[in-house]
Amino acid sequence: MAVKLVDEPRLKVRNLQVEYHTRRGIVRAVQDVSFDVYPNEVFGLAGESGCGKSTIAHAVTRILKPPAYITGGEILCNGTDILMMGTETLRRFRWEHMSIVFQSAMNALNPVLTVGEQIIDAIQAHVLTPKKQARQQALDLLQIVGIDPGRIDSYPHQLSGGMRQRAVIAIALALKPELIIMDEPTTALDVVVQKQIMQEIRQLKNKFGFSILFITHDLSLLVEFSDRIGIMYAGELVEVSPSREIFQNPRHPYTMRLMNSFPTITGPRQDMLGIPGAPPDLVSPPSGCRFHPRCSVALAGRCQEEHPLLKTVSPRHEVACHLAESEAVKHGG
Amino acid sequence: MAAEKVQPILEVKALSKDFVAGNVLTRRTVKAVQDATFNLYAGHVTALVGESGSGKSTIVRMIARLYQPTGGQILFKGQDVAHDRTRGRLLKYRSQVQMIFQDPFSSLNPVHRVRHNLERPLIIHKRIKRRQDMREQVHSLLRRVSLTPVEEFADKYPHQLSGGQRQRVAIARALAVEPLVILADEPVSMLDVSIRLGILNLMAQLRNEQNIAFLYVTHDIASARYFANEILVMYAGHIVEGGASEELIQNPQHPYTQLLLSAVPDPARGLRTAEVEVVGEIPSLAEVGLGCPFAARCAHVMDKCRKAMPPRTQLSETRWTRCYLYE
């Protein structure tokens, strides 16, 4: 499914920086991150736990609260900078143009309101709609995401995990936004249900033509589902590329190790290594390339001192690695 | 991986467990596990896969003697241990069958240092002759799970460790008593992808070097393929299919196994796989009737599926399933 990259991106993130001010110090959770999401595209964001994926999702929707502070960068959605919007503009903008599906559907639904009420709330907050009409829309939305519309008056706890996740998606779709941010929408679910939901999301995307910023740490799912993928490490974007390309030809040592970290059910059965060590503490990240302490092919002086920037290594494939240009990488790993 | 299939070290026979849930007014029985039968062999990994709530942990916990089985037998070296509650014999059993838990963040008591976690089994099971040996013994355990420098790790509290390191401590704790069997209940599912392999590789190494029998519980069938010799597929309290792992994955027989495999995202299989048609969700175990629990979602459902659970059909020497399609 080719995406025409000639279009203007729906979402343009430029040099985003986010910090958490904690007792231990400043956590630089997102450091100088830039990427684009194009119309009708699924852009995947992957990386180890704590590398800043959710922080990006929250920054893009501007729902970060202290102690998190956006300390730099721009987030342009359809050309307007979200970070510059006033409260009321933002309130209107959000959900109409961009919505978000949270990590856990269990907690994203208010336990004391029915699913219907929560959908209707979203609709009425933006468009002056009579109650009856809003309810009809809610029924339609449930139908769309594959929930029996008869469940409209059910409370969240009366629904199964899969249904709840669908309900959250229905809320996200309520105002037909152009961009939906999905932060690990299926982690709590079983594979079979996950499969169903991912299929439905894909169908909906094709039907309504929105873009998705898709966040997960399940690489198999990501590769299968996304058009393009960004790999994050310790608050930085280290590689961006179309998914097939990144799966078959990863260029960053971290990505390579990552791709080698999960067994598959059809591929060759081989010994795998994983990545030794642990992700760094973002209060005091390593100097130079943040991955260098765990990197087996790090260049003695350079990687410790010089911070690599994202560079295009092949068409639509960017990598932030000093070795990316040199062929050495291909044989390293 | 030609583990000699000699004498099984642990046999599970027709094991079942009912939980009574709710209070006096809302009392109902949850049939968490029904009629589970399988064997564990030394130096052999048996994987138990299935969706959440299918009863995997319940089986493990019965074998670990944390739950009392409702029915069936657990034969360890030919002796039934399921109904033996004598403290002495229970301790003896525990010195040979150990367990690793799913969540490394909660399976280590936050108030105890790493050292304490390793000393306790040594003391309880008298694996130590002299007090002075303790230190050395603890260090050697840590070395075996690659937590070096050992001196430093021994004095840490769990919150000072990363997830992978904690799971290594948990493994070291299980190893302390030199067990013959290790029950690993989703040992890597809470860990980051990058760390998972380290733990799986460590366990594989133990299996190979010390001939330990593993029961590996997971919902990640791909990791089962990677690590296990044999896979058992569980659905709603029943083990519905079993067999040598590669064989089972490449050629699933039971409709549920087929569904499960088709749902697993797998970039290697080529992107955009055929879309699967799935209806319904896993049933509530409180409501399962007599028949095959998968009947409601099965495309090949027959009348008799709803009446009784199909018996075990041996497909080959290494494969079996419980489905009327193969009777």
Added chain:
Amino acid sequence: MRFLARRLVFYLVALLVAIVLNFLIPRLMVGDPVQLIIARFQGRIEPSAVDAIKATFGFVQGPLHEQFFTYLSNLLQGNFGPSVMNYPVQVSQVLGASIGWTLRLVGTATILSFLIGTLLGIVAAWRRGSFVDGYVLPFLSVLGAFPYFWFALMVVYVFAFNLRWFPMSHASDISLRPDWTSWPYVSSVIEHAVLPLMTILITSVGGWMLGMRNNMIGVLSQDYIVMAQAKGLAERRVMLTYAARNAILPALTGFAMSLGFVIGGALVIEIVFSYPGVGFTLLQAVGARDYPLMQAIFLLITLAVLVANFLADVAYVLLDPRAR
């Protein structure tokens, strides 16, 4: 509704325990009421008259289980017997007057305190570090640390005795005839209630506020609140329907349970303000070993607390669909 049914069963058990306790405790007390009545004459009464008094009260001293069944059957008929202190007036009549005042005062105070505290707590959590959060809360917490009675006495002394802004004692102007349809009477009742009410409010509102604030802060970090905000809902709706409604649930149980405590606290306030409530009557009944009266009051308080708890349960069920 199964939840409520279960609670009802529990309340029945609790009531039974209270009834048994109630039966036993007075019977374990030393000193019988007749002796105390005679003692009041400080020796001026002829010994021969003592028998007359004993005959008057006709105390029956059967075996304990017989007494228990008489007690139970009387209870079921709502018959607590005559009060010893006020012989031959029936206990129900003695209580009839005071229970109303207590319920009105303590009821109003507790509900107001809960409402105000909860509201302030919501505001404090919603606007962390604001005036309400940063100053009102600590101030009320300091006030809450003072014992009820101490505060009450200071208040009486300053506002009633010295400044004469409010009446010092009683629940209404005693020269007026009780008449709930006449404004002068009603307004005098309100005027008389101001100080005791304020005392209870001021010393108890801080606790509710803090509790609600902390609950609210917990709830505010939930995903569904963030989601509600992201959805673009009006602030008021997020604050009340999404956040407060969830945050109030744990407080409800505490609210009902606190009633028992508040009645105890109000007892002291009743004495200080000469407010003719049930708490003072209890204290007096204990002093006079007026068993029937004591028992009735204790049961009544227990019953009130049980009913309040049940109402809290009902509210809980209404507010939390998970309990249905």
Added chain:
Amino acid sequence: AQMEIPRGGTVIVSEGQQAPFQAVFNPYNPNPTRWTRMSMFEPLIVFNPVGGEPNYFLATSYTYGDDLLSLTFTLREGVLWSDGEAFNADDVVFTFNLIQQFPGLDWHGLLAFVDSVTKVDDYTVTFNLSRVYTLAHIILGRFWPLPEHQWSTVADPVTFANETPIATGPLTNVTAVNEQVLEICRNANYWGRDEAGNQLPYIDCMRQPVFLGNDPANLAAVNGEVDWIGNFMPDIDNTFVAADPENHHYFFWPGGGTVQLYVNTTKAPYSDVQFRRALSMAIDYQSVVDIGMYGYTIPANPTGLGPINEGWISQAALDAAASMGLGVFDSAAAAAVLDEAGYVDADGDGWRDQPDGTPIVFPVQVVNGWTDWVTSVQIVVESFQAIGLNASVDTPEFGQWLNNLQTGTFDVSIGWSASGLTPWDFYRAVLDSTLITAEGVANGSTWGRWVSEETDGYLTAFVATADEATQREIMNNMQMAYVTNIPAIPLFPGPTWYEWNDSRFTGFPTEDNYYTQGSPWEETFGARLLVLLRIHCVDDTSCGQG
């Protein structure tokens, strides 16, 4: 030629802490609503506690028969019940017969000495006594006749609440009785007239608010909201009087029963008169009175008799007491008495022991929460400790305390005693050994368990004669026996709380003109009736709003 006395007004009364009112206007109830007795229901005769002269109410005279076995009252003519019916001898006869029929009504203990009653004519009745009892006129005088026309239909007069009373007294019309206030207004049919022929009482109503504690009652008094007061008020000069020195007055006549220290005379060492003597000498009476009792009373007389029996006190007994050192604070002398009697510190723990070496340890019991007594006992205990006695304060609850005294499970305790118009009441209550039964003390305050034929003899002899000289002689002997044996240690006569506010009403007893005991709660001697009939508004405007 007297000035016209202003009429009307509602006098506001306070008695300190007061339980909520219930409508129980049966005077024969053990505990009827205040003002039922001696204001609603009138007695035949009461004897003024101050001075002892008779005040005739429903009777106009009394005479004993020659054999002292009958007592005849002439009743007042022209008295109407509050409903307009006439009062006469039938009502008196009816009431006594009712008491005979229902012994539960016998509050006065009449049945112990009265056999029957005979109506001589409409205004004369004769009580036939079962034994000679020369105090009969006092007790029978206090008895309240009931209206036959109302009570004859009452099924059970014992449990009868009598919510709408019919009586002969000055206040009979109950206008409010509830948990906050009691208000009773004048009886339009009242028979009483002043010298000028004006109908009594002058006031319209009496209103008593309920104060649940002393504190609010006192605040109200200080604030000038009450007219006639019977409160205990600490530091009264600086609070109550200082608030309005012109109108706020008080007089705490020490006419109540004597408060004594009771010792259990059945136990060693308290059975030893020398030990008791030492105790009596050790006590700092002045501090007890000044600190414990706020200076509101005086140290007791060693005979135990208070101002109410002033005229009976025997100088010989006082002299004997003085020679023994009784009632005079002198630690050194007390210690010397103990030394001499062999109570020395044998085991060297700093406290004295009994001559046989048994340690002496005794708690002095006092009711928890009776603060004046508690403070007094604290001072007494300090005094005891000062002479090397290991005493301490023990504060059981009232019920427990009473039970301990009644059953004799105590060593030393503070306690009350009775008082009456003659010393007989006091000595009877403290010494009559017939009151001590196997189960405990029947009534009275014979807690010391003093048993003596001598004193028992005086008690019986006293009521068997009507001759005053003989009676005086008996009482002189009695006092001598009291001071030489020290069956109890008198501390102070009980003060009677009484304050008044002259701003609206006047006519109250004053210290200079203490015509009767002023306390509004006084019911035994009917003093309240006398006050009620005298008080009136200061002038026409002073009590208009009431």
Added chain:
Amino acid sequence: METSQPVSAPLGVPQPKPTRRVQLPDWMNSILRNRKASVGIIILTFFVLVSLFAGQLTSINPTRRVGRPHEAPSAEHILGTTRDGKDVFSQVVYGGRTTLFVGFLTGTIIIAISIVMGLTAGYMGGWVDEFLSMLTNVFLILPGIPLVIVVAGWLDRPGPATVMIVLGAISWAWGARVLRSQTLTLRNSEFVAAARVVGEPTWRIILFEILPNMVSLVVSSWIGAVQYATLALVTLEFIGLGDVNIVTWGTILFWAQNNQALLTGAWWTFIPPGICIAAIGLSLTLINYGIDEITNPRLQRS
């Protein structure tokens, strides 16, 4: 409706610290670092020190008459004298000792019962749990102070011991309930299962695995119980159900009230003990507040 354990423990390999065992436990460190808690601890410590060194602070016996009635504060009597001429300052100092001692002891009794009840119910489960929970809920619902009044009236001699017993016997329910649910959570936690698999005996599991994890909860319940007990004690003494013979803050107030301290202008007998009680109450509130903040970091402001 189980929520999964958050995967938010500190990431990365922390730098090894060379410090050895003589460290304060972490929670203690956090308490000392929390401003509210430390203010509370300072106030409380002040009063504890005053109680401990009562004898050094004043040489006057609080139960002896040493002056004229109601002397105003002066150099000789810093807080004046009571109506019966006792030194108020020494009464407040010694009274604080008794009040704090009884308050803490009662709180401890209450919490000891709570721990036994809560842990037993939570760990044993089954009918033991059902029975104990029912009992707990019943005691939770019975009106406390009225019951104390009734029962205190029954016991023959009022006094600290009585109040301690009565309060202890009927006030444990709240703590038991909280501790039970915590025990239940911990009992089902994996480290308890791990301990069982390792072969730890039950008593060791309860004492060494479960209890140490409830320290902050036990401490905060304990502080709550102490606060409740102190206030209840003072109230009971004030209304005359205590032993008026001994000196505590409650009885000082009782006597002050009896002598109408405010009316007679002897504020020094009434105000100081009231403020001391409030200060103790406040300090306990602050400590608990601090513990709350530590265990629930959301309550902290960065």
